[in-house]
Amino acid sequence: MSSPRKIRMGMVGGGPGSMIGPIHRAAANLDGQIELVCGVFSSKPEVSRRLGRELFLATERCYASFEDMMEREAQLSPDERMDFVAVVTPNDLHFPVARLALQHGFHVLSDKPATLNFSEAEQLAQCVKESGLLYGLTYTYAGYPMIKQARDMVREGGLGRVRKVLVEYPQGWLSQAGIEDESKQAEWRLDPARSGASTCVGDIGSHAAHLGEYVTGSAINAICADLGAVVESREMDDDATILLRFENGARGVLIASQICAGEENNLKIRVYGEAGGLEWNHTDPNTLLFKPLDRNAQIIRAGGPEMTPLAAANCRTPGGHPEGYLEAFANHYRNFAGQVRARLENRAPTESEADVPGLPDALRGMRFIESAVKASASEQKWYSLPDIPFLQESTS
Template identity: 50%
Template structure:
C-alpha cells in the first residue's frame, strides 16, 4: 500500500444529521483518513448540498448508496474509497454494509449493527468469508480510563469479580418530543426504523457492551423488564435487567431515557473480592478505586504513572484536559485504520490496534436486544438463556 491516507465514504451523515459530524471529527483527528465520497441522505438534494459543504467534487456525491458502491468500483484502486462509514437509522445498516463487503470495501457502522439478529449473523458470515474488517462504534470502550479499568480487572487487582452495576440514564425522552419533529427522537421511537427495541437498543446495548468489555466476560442469562412509560409511545423508553456472567459474577443493568433532568449519566461499577472500580462518562478522566484495607484512590488520565500503558496509548492530551466523546471515536477509527493498513500490506496488526468492537460484538448486541425483548415483556419475569 502506498503512503497515503485511507479514503472514507459515508452513507448518511448529512448536514441535517447529528452523529455523522461526530464520526468525521473522530475519523480525521489522527490525520490518517480523508472523506472522498458519500451518499449523505435519502433526499438527493440534501446529499448534494451536504457533499458540497464538505468540499467534495460533484461526481463523488451520490443520490443512493447503491450508485456510490457501483461507481466507486469503476475507479482505479488509487482513487476509490477504501472503506465506508454507515451512520443511518438502524433499519438501513444491513443493506449498505453487506453491499460494501460484497464489493471489497471495509466497513464502520454505528450500533446496533443491524435491524435484526438474522441480519447480524449474515454480516458475520460475510466478514468471515471475505476477511474484510468491520468496526462497530461502541464508543465508550474508547475512553482511556475505561481501557485502564479493563486492564486492572484483567490483571486481577480486584480479585475474583462478584458484582457489576452498569447504568445509562438520560431524560430527553421524558415527553413525546418525537411528535415535534426536528430532532433525533422520531426514528429512535419508531419500531419500523429502530427495530424491536427503543431505549434498550439505543443505550442499553452500550451498557451491556461496556460491562462485557471491562470484565472480559460474557453474559449467559438475563432477567429483564421493558416499559414504555410515556403514554402512547410504541416502544420501550426504559429497561432493567439482572445479568449472570460466565465466571459467576452477577450484574444489574439500568437503561432509561425518561429519567427527567439527566443528561448522559452513564457509569459502571465493578466489585471483586479485594475492592471495586468506578467510571462515570460525565467525568471521563477519573477512575475511582475502592479498597477493603486502604482509602479510596483516584487515578487520573494524562498524569504520568497513574494509569497503565494501554490508557496512555489511548490518551492524547496532558492531565486536566478531558478525553471525551470525540476522542473515543478517534481511538476506534485510529485502531481500525491501522488494522486496515496491515490488511492491505498482508501484515499482522499490532495487538493494541485490534482493540475495537467488531462484527462479533455486533452479533452479541443483537442477541442482547432479542433476549431483552423476549424477557422484558414477560410479566412473570423469568430468567432467559442468552438467545443465539
C-alpha cells in the same frame, strides 16, 4: 514500498439534521489518518450533493444512493477508491449498507447496533466471513482511555474474581409525549420499522451492556428484564431495568432510561471483585476510581503515570487536559484505520489498533437487545440468552 497515505473513507448517512454524522466526521478527521473521499449523506440526492460540496468532495463522488456509491467506487483504481465505509444511518439501513460494501470489497465501520435484528446480524457474520474484510462497530464508550484502563486492571487480576457489575445510563430527552413530532432523532428511534424491537435498550441499553462485557471480559448469558413505555400512548420502550448474569459467574444490574427528566447522558459503571472495585462516570471520563478492600481508594487519572500501555496509547494530551466524547470516538476511527493500514502493509495490527469492537460485539449486542424484549414479555424469571453458533465455530 509505496509511500504512506491517508486511509480513504466513504460515508453513508449523516446528512443535515443528523446528530451523529458530524461527530463521526470530526472523529475520523481528528488524527489526520483518514480522508473523507466520497459519500451519500441523504436519501434526497440534491441534499446529499449539497452537503458533499460543503465538505469539499468532488462532485462526481457525491452519490445519489449507497447502491450507486458501492458500484462506482469499486470501478475506480486501487489508488483512488475508498478503503472503508462509515455507516451512520438509522438502524434499518446498517445491514443493507454493510452487506453491499463487503460484497464490493470495502471494509466497514458501522454505528451501533449492528443491524435491525438478530437474523440480520447472523447474515452479516456470514458476509464478513466470506469477504475476509474488516468490520468494526463504534461502541463509543469503549474508546475512552480510562475504560481501557479498567479493562486491563480486571484482566491483570487487580480486583480478584469479578462478582458484581452495576451499570446505569439515564437520559431525559424522551420524557415528554409528542417529541417525535419535533425531533428527527426521536422520530426514527420510536419507529420499530427503523429502530428495531427496542428504543431504550437498542439505543442506550446496548451501550451499557457492551461496557459491562468489555470491562469484565465476560459475556452476559442470562437476564431478567423489565422494559416499559412510561410515556402515555408510546408503543416503544423508553425505560429498562435488567438483572444480569455473566459467564464468569458475576451478577449485575443494568438500568437504562430515556425518561429520567433532567438527566443528560449520565452513564456510569461500577465493577466489584473479591479484592476491590472500580468506578467510572461519563461526566468525569478522565478519572477512574480504584477502591481496594485493604487500603484507601486511589484516583487514577488519564495521562498519569499508572496507565496501562493500552490506555496510554489512547490518550492524546498530558494529564490534566480533558479528553472526551470526540476523542473516544476518534480512538475507534484511528484504531480501525490502523487495521486497514496493517492490511496494506502486510503486518499484524498493534494491540491498540486491534482494540475496536467488532463482529462478536455485533452479534452479542443484537442478541442482548432482542433477548431483553423477549425476557420482559415472558413470565419466566430468568431468560437464558441463546447460543451464537458463529461465535462457537470461530473459537473451536
